[in-house]
Amino acid sequence: MMATMGYITPEVTGKLPGFLSPSAGLKFADIPNGLAAVSKVPVAGWAQIAAYFGFVEFSGGFDDYKTGTPGDYGFKVLTSSDPEEKTKKLSAELANGRLAMMAIIGMFFQD
Numbered sequence: 001m002m003a004t005m006g007y008i009t010p011e012v013t014g015k016l017p018g019f020l021s022p023s024a025g026l027k028f029a030d031i032p033n034g035l036a037a038v039s040k041v042p043v044a045g046w047a048q049i050a051a052y053f054g055f056v057e058f059s060g061g062f063d064d065y066k067t068g069t070p071g072d073y074g075f076k077v078l079t080s081s082d083p084e085e086k087t088k089k090l091s092a093e094l095a096n097g098r099l100a101m102m103a104i105i106g107m108f109f110q111d
Contacts, residue, residue: 001096001097001100003100003104004100004103004104004107007033007034007104007107008107010033011033015028015029015031016028017029020041020042020045021042021044021045024042026040026042033111034107034108034111035108035111036111
């Protein structure tokens with residue numbers, strides 16, 4: 001769902017000011033939207049993105065799948081303490097995630 005917002009937001013609000021890669025003289029405004037950006041971002045930039053993803057994944061801990069339901073962090077505002085209501089909300093979230101996947105693929109296809 002975040003991917004669709006990341007895809008749409010730069011087109012609506014504009015790009016960030018400044019440089020993506022000062023050593024290469026590459027500005028944020030020089031990077032196209034969508035899949036065309038993949039070939040424009042330097043390899044070091046992709047390495048930084050991969051390193052950050054790894055940090056986020058590994059800093060969260062691995063005991064979640066052993067101690068409870070994955071993704072259930074006890075924040076009852078979004079879910080519920082009632083099992084039936086919780087199942088309903090989690091099913092809606094799953095359906096919305098699938099819809100977002102179809103939306104981003106449609107955006108890729110449109111480019």
